[in-house]
Every structure is written in structure tokens, then in C-alpha cells.
Amino acid sequence: MNIKKMEKEIHQAVVLIDNDEHFAPIELSKPKVLMNLVDRPMLQYTIDMLTLSNIDEIFLFCGKFFEEIKKFIDDYKRKVYVKLNIQIFFSEDYTSLGPVMRDLYSRGIIKSNFILIHGDCVGNLRLDKMIEKHKENIKKDPGCVMTCIFRKVWPNHRSRSSPNQKTMIALDSQQKIVLFEKSMKKRAEIPTDLFERNSCISIHYDLLDTQIAICSEKVPPDFSDNFDFETRENFIHGLLADIELLCHHIHVEILEEGYAARVDSILAYRNISRDLLQRFVYPIVPNGRVSDINIDDENIECLQLDSDSGHNEEMNENHDDECDSDSTKFSDASDDSYDSLGDEYSAFYNEVYDSVSRGIEEHSIAENIILEINSSKHAYNVPVNEVNSLVIKAVLNLALNSDGNFSSTVKSNLKYGLPIIQNYIKSISSQNDCIYSIEEFQLQNKELVTSLHLIKIIKFLYEENVLEEDLILKWFYKPKSLSDHVTSEQETLRKSKEVGLFIKWLEEAEEESTDDQDD
Template sequence: MSIKRKDDIIQAVVVADTFGDEFLPLSCDIPLALFPLINKPLIDYTLEFLSLGGIEETFLFCCSHTDAIKAHINQSIKDKAGWSLTMKVNVIVSESCHSFGDCLRDLDRKGILRGNFVLLEPGTLSNIKLLPIVKKHNETSNKDKGAAMTLIYQEAGRDEEIVTAVNSNGRVLFHRKLGQNKERKVEFPLEIFLENSSVSLHHNLKDTHIAICSPSVLPLFSDNFDFQTKDDFVRGLLMNEEILGSTVYCHVTRGSNFGGAITNWRMYQSISHELENNWFYPLQAPILGKNGVVTGEKVTLNDNKKISNSIIGDNVTIGQNVQIENSFIFSNTKIANDVIITRSIIGPHCHIKSKSRITTSVIGQDVVTENEQFIENSLVQSTQPENCEETDKLGKKAFKLRLESSAEIGDPPVEESDDEAFTDSDDEELSYTQSPVPDDTKLFFTEVIDSLTRGFEDELRCENLILEINSSRYAYNVTVKEVNFNVIKAILIMSLRFPIGPQYFSQFVRLLSFFAPILKNYIRNEGAMLDSLQAIEDVAISNENVNEKWVMFTMKWFYDKDFVTEDVIMEWSKSLDAKSRFYGQVKPFIEWLEEAEEASSSDDE
């Protein structure tokens, strides 16, 4: 009888936290790991998948809601859940971690992983057979001592498109996640074709958010603090392959093998329906739907004829003449008569009072609406948020939540035609040329705009982008003033890349709102405010297509958001050439400020 050595045990790491605001306000009260997925906690599907896949020991890394997750795992073990019979689960707690990369660095310090391991990003579930892929990764590692990671992709990406180039051995030569940007043009480095006899290009792949890792992965994260996500890791290894001496491979699954992660509400809906339709077999939901509707235990339905394509949790009471469409109602919620809910998430322990209408919104835990209340395109929580405005209060236990990292819900659409926003030379290519600058500053600016463009396209956290910018700053001989100027200028230049049309300024607002945390980080004093105004001036002067409307809009946004003050604007305007084209563009805004000041003075008198 052979005894398995500890080093032969197949281990997995599951990071439980998202470190973002994708699931606010519900994630304030419920960890993603315990989100109900067809009335069963998400983590149960993940652990069942790992157990069926042959994993013998899993480390569940938690940074928030740790007590709730621990209690659920302990209760599942007591209840003899299927995964608990064949797999050991260890809950690792570290509340000081603020990113996926921080978690892996902490694991490296703890030294608890003994060999190759399976790495799962937050919210992952799958039915992919892991052991053959682990075996293949081991064989690859024996041939290529620098093999760090095997990425697992699924063919025919419908939700997240990956463009990658691999050689005949499956080694990744180029990798890019297209995200939500509309740009479909991808430029491949010429050297990957010159240096490899065979290159396969894939453009229809979906990231399963599962990877097989060599022991070198954790030290690589520890040695490179700017690796905050798995994508950062892959990008860094491909860019610095000769320096780091590490390579990345990929494995593409086909057929009935499915995998994915709940990274946002769109993916929550998509995976819920895939699970409901048995696409993840042998993973199964505890209850099956009927006619597009799934209902949990102890659900009171006075009339279910008007409920479609929705999932109803346990202990939910639904009144008469209620319409629910394409929505998720979490457990212990009460919905009164004559309520209409469409394309929304209703959290647990909520009370939706009679004749309320909720559409395309997320309602947090314990929210109580008022009678006949209309909620649209909103995030609503039961407690009052910081800097709450009067219009955000919907009731004693209902408050709108506004996020700095995205465009505010309810911003009025831009009605003016963008033909008015630019001069008649719209058909000409916008010029992004800048005044001659020292080489270091020019290289710094190039890296900043590359980082910001990638961050906006992939919706990366602004905190991570700030780390990248600061790293670039120390790599080049640039001053604080040059950092402030070039960061603001890079954001403004990105706005000129949007297509000219009726939605231009809406897209501009979305861009500025997304980068608001970065603006707040660098515009900290009057000197930085002056740098921002000079950046606006430089972009306007360097691009003849930009006219008064663009300048007025940009100045007013920075002023309204308190990134620049009236005093600094007035002092800066005195240095402008009164005969210049730019002064003519900014003059209406200066006059508007002066009129507002005079009106305020007369009111005080």
C-alpha cells in the first residue's frame, strides 16, 4: 500500500474578495462568496467544482466578512457537504490586503503552498476537469523551467473576449483582454512572428478565471509590487520575459466544459441562467426553474402569472398584481401589492411597498421603500451614505448611493449636437502632437497614457493605476509639477478619441468620472490646480479641432467637482494672452464666474 507524500497533494487557492465596488451596495453586507446563486451560496459551487476536479486541499483567502464565511464553511462541514468528504478547506484571513496581488504576496510570506497549485479568482465556478490540465502543466514545467502559469480559456467567448497569440507548444506570446472598449483593432508585435516558426492567433476566447500555477508565481508577485491582478501578472511577464525569466502558457477547453467568474451583475445574470439550464453539469442548482421562473422554499405567491425570467429566494412574500421581469429577489423580502420590478436586484430583508416601481436598479439589504416610489438606474442602501444630498434620500431606510468611479446615475443627456462641439475640420484626424519636451518627460507621458487607456478599457481600480503612474515617475527624471500636468493632459487627450456624435459629452463625463480618484490624488493644492489649468490650455491649443464648447465644458466640470477653485482660475486667466484664440474660448467661462460672483455679492447686500 503506497502512502501519498504531502508534496503530492493537489492544492488550490480561492480568493474570496473582489476589492472593487461592482456589487455595491449588497457587498457591504454580504460577501461575494455567499451571494445566492439560484438560492445556493456561490462558494458551495466553487468548492464542489474543486472537489470533483480532484483537489485535496483548498485555501480560501478572505479579507472581509470573514466571520460569516468561516461560519458557513464550519456549518457545511457539520452538515457533511459533498466537498467536505474529499477535500480539506482552510480559511486564511488577512484584513490588511487590498488587492488580488496582496493576497498572493501574503500567501508567499506564510509559505503554506508546497508545489504547483490551482488559482481561482473571486466568484469562479466551473465543470472543467482539472487533473489532466494540472498534469499537462507539470509536463510543461519539466521541459520549460521558467513556466510560471497555464491560463485556462474557454472557446467561443460570449462575455469576455480575449485576443492571444501562442506558439506550437501553447506558450503565450501576446495577450490582451479587449474589455468593453469598441476599438477592434489589435496590433501584434512583429518579433513574435519572426522568432517563432508557428503562431496561432485566437480571438474568440473567454477567460475562465482559473489558472494552474508553478511555485514561482507567489515569489514573482512578491518581487513585483505593481502586480495587483492576474492580468497585471501576465502582462508583466510578457513585457519583461528576459528580465523575469518566466513564461506563460494557455489551455483552451471546448465542448461541454464551462468556466467563468461572477465579476459583475451582468455575469451574475448570465451564469445564473447557464446554471439553471444545466450547462455546468455535474454542478446543479438545488431547485429547478419552471417556465423561466425559479422559486425557493416558503415563497408566498398570490399571483404568479406576471412573473417571468426571474429567480425568487426563500421566504419571499409577493402580493397581488405584482409584475417581476428579468430580476432577482433575494431571501426574506416582502413585496406588496401592485409593484412592478424589471431588470433589477432586490437584496434580502427588504420591504417594497405598494405601487412602487423599480427598474434597472440594485436594492441593498434591509431597504424599505415608500408607497408609490419610482426608482430607476439607481443603487439604493438602507443606511445614509457620506455626503448624502437631500435628493438622495428616498425614505427612512432608503438612500441612493453614488460612486465616484463611474458616471453618476441620472446625469442629464447631452442634447446639443457634437457638430457644435468641434470646428468644421471634424473629418481631419485629431492632432495629439505636443510641444517639444525632454525625452524623460515624453517617455513618462507615453507610459501614463498607455496605463490610463488600459485601465479605462479594462475597468481597473484607480488605486492600481496610481501605483503604476508613481512607478513611472520614479523611473524617469520628472518633477511633481510635470507629473500633475501630464496625468491631467493624458486624461483630456483620451477624451478626443471618442467618436464625434450626440453621445460625445456623455462619454466624456464617464471618462472624467472614472478617473476622478486619480484627479483627486494629484490635484491636492493650488499649485496642482494651476498645473491642471495649464494642461487644459495645452490640449486646447495643440488641437485646432477643439473649440469653445469643449473648453467651457471641461472648465466647468473641473470647477463643479472642486478640482479647481475660482481664485486660482481668476489668477491663472490674468496670464493668458487676451489676443489669443484660447483666451476667446475660455473668456465665456471667466465672465460666467464673474457674473455669479456679482450675483452672490448683491444677494448678501
């Protein structure tokens, strides 16, 4: 009898504890994964899913906050009484996946296929079954070194609110990745040679990337041999570029059922909180009275406190003394109604985007585009303030997604769209919707859209009498906080040279106007 065959396979998991700038300033004083999500720290959800999956050994890799994470793990094992072998590895060099994989290889602790997962992942997947799927892939394709797990969701689903979720992949008939792109653009270029090399290709933009992967023991040495591999995306692109040399492939498992998502942004924090409260992650569900809570946009502001306060605001009680009453008040509105509106906003935005895009291409008169937008507004029952915001964002995103120079394209789009904008931006309230939508657009795309671009857009609308002078000055001196951005981002924008010079010019123009009136 073969004794080796009788031995139980050891299931292992590698958990990455990321440093996440999206949760600054809180993450500066406490690890994000130990922030409470509804009724427990994020990391506990990850470990709960691994426990549910009968994982035997968990290796945590962290680059900061070793003592805090060690204390949490010690407390967890003592309270939950799980017989898990959890080891914590710490190094300031663990800034990305690359150093972790290379260190993992040097330690020689990986015995077979293992799970690669982030410490902010919430889900109810049976990952031991995913390991079996990965083994099946290896039987069919000995070159398979990784199986990435995706969930099937429609493109505008709220789960895909994070920029990390804008993923397009192309698969061959064996579900191997032949193209992998993360992009915010609406159009994608697909090399024609893919069709020459593959008789059958399926292209997907309807998948949510759980960022969970089942890896073979060949993955760590691949990273060790290639120091260009720093992230999973680098790894995938590297294997695709040298596929004939390395002969290593990455397969995809697409799930129709089950839940898994990362808390990798403030928006994801809100959406996953809702999913937990609606028990989409069963059998991992909140305990106690927390299930009666509805979370609205204002609660997210609790996450954006000054780092000096040293507090981690937990959203598991109806009253929270750490935030002021305005920002901790839970909504009385139905959570379901908000979710349905979210999908309708997305559908409405897509129609506005398409209408304006077609209007620009076909030089359609603005009145016809306004009629289309109004028709869509009534069809989706979108509130006026959202219409104002989404119309502005559609005009600006069209310029960002074009192949031309952003400055010239946005100027051209604004000139064409001016009658459309003037139709919706009239009152002080609508002007507020407009200017904060412009600011949010710039902050979301600050690598491509500079503060100078922002000022040129605002100046154009000011000169065309869309935005009033007093409103712009109030926007500068008394800004309201944007839910998806920390206050420091808004402060940095207002401290930029370009914004300062524009405000100075605006104030001087006002003084000259006042002097002329006095004369």
C-alpha cells in the same frame, strides 16, 4: 520500492475572496461571494467545482468579513459532509493577488502545483485534469510556471459582457503567451519583433478568460521577489518583459467544452444565472422549483438597494418581500428569446459601428448610412428603442476608440452624425433612449469621459434641437435607474459641478424665454 511514488499527490487550491465595488452597496455589509446566485451562495459553486475535481486542500484568502465566511464554511462542511481540508486566512492586506502570494510563500504550505481561482467562479471543469495538462506543459517546457485556462467563445458572446473579458492574446507554437492585452479598443498594436522572435504566432480575440490558473510552486516566490507584481496581469506582463532573465513562461489551455465564468459584474450575475437555469453547468445545477424561473433585466435592480436596508436580495423565489413588486416580478417572456436577441443586438451594433466609421472616413452622405442602418435593423429584427440607443453609443464609442483627442473627435463625429441621429431621435421616448444612452456611456468610461464631456454632448444635442429642455430637466431631477450601475453613481454624476452649472444655465435660459414671452 520507492515509497514516495506510492504517495498520493495532494491537490491544493488557493481561492481569492475579492472586494468588488461592482456590487456596492450590498458588498459593504456582506461579502459578495455569500450572495445567492439562483439557489446558493456564489462561493458554494466554487467549492462544488473544486470538490468535483478531487481537490484535497483549499486555502481561502479574504481581506474582509472573516466571521461570515468562516460560518459559511463550517455550515457547508456540516451539511455536505465533505472531507475537505479548508483553511481560511484573513488579513486586511489581502487587497490583491500580490499580498496573497507573498503570504502564501512565507507560510510554506504549497507542496506542488496548485489551482488559483476566485471565490465567485461558477463552473463544471475537472480541474484535476487541468493539473495534469500543466504537468505535460512542464515536461515540454521546464520554464512553464503557470497554465491559464480560457474558454473558446465568439467575440460578441454574452459571456464576454464584462470589461474584464475584453482580452487579446498572442501565442507561439507551444501555446505560450507572447502578448497579453486587456482592452476595450477595437484595434490593437502588435510589436513587429514578436514575429522576428517567433516563427509561428496565433492571435486570439475569441476567448473567455476564466481567470483560473494552474500554478507551479515557483509562482509564490516570483511574487515575493517582485513587489511590482500585484495582479495576475502584472505577473504576466512582468514575465514577458524579463523573459530572458527569468526564463519563466505562461502557457494557455483553450477549452472547447466545459463551463467556467466569474460573477465579476452585475451583467455577469444575470448571464450566469441564465446559464445555470438552462443547465449549462451540469452536473452542478439548481435544485427544486427555482429551475422554472426566468430572470429579466428588472431583477438586477434587486441588487442595487440602499446599504442601510442590510438585505441581500436572493433571486431564488417568485415572490421576494425585500423588494417592491415591480422590481421582483419575474418575466413571462422566454429566456431563450432574450438570449438570441442579445447576440443579434451585438451583431447589429457592430454593423452600425462599422457603417458610421466608414461614413466618417469616406465622408459618405448620411442618407446612405441611414439606409445601411435600417437594412441591418430589419435583418436582425432589432426594436426601435434599441436602435436609438445603439446608434448613439456607436457614434460616441467611435470617438473613444480613436487615436485623437476625445473632446475634438466626439464633436466632429456628432457634427457628421447629426442627420443620422435626427433621423432616429424624434419623439420624447426616443429622446429618453438618447440621453440615458449618453449617461450610460459616460458611467461605463468615466476614467476617460468626464462629466464635462457628458454635458458638452448633451448641450450640443440640445442646441441642435435633438433634446428638449423639459426632457433634460426631468433626466436631472427625476432620473430612472440604469440596470448596470448603482444609484450612487448616477447621483454622483448629477452632483458634479459641471452638470449643476449646465442645469442652472438651462433653467435661467427658460426663465428669460418666459419673461420675453410675457413682455
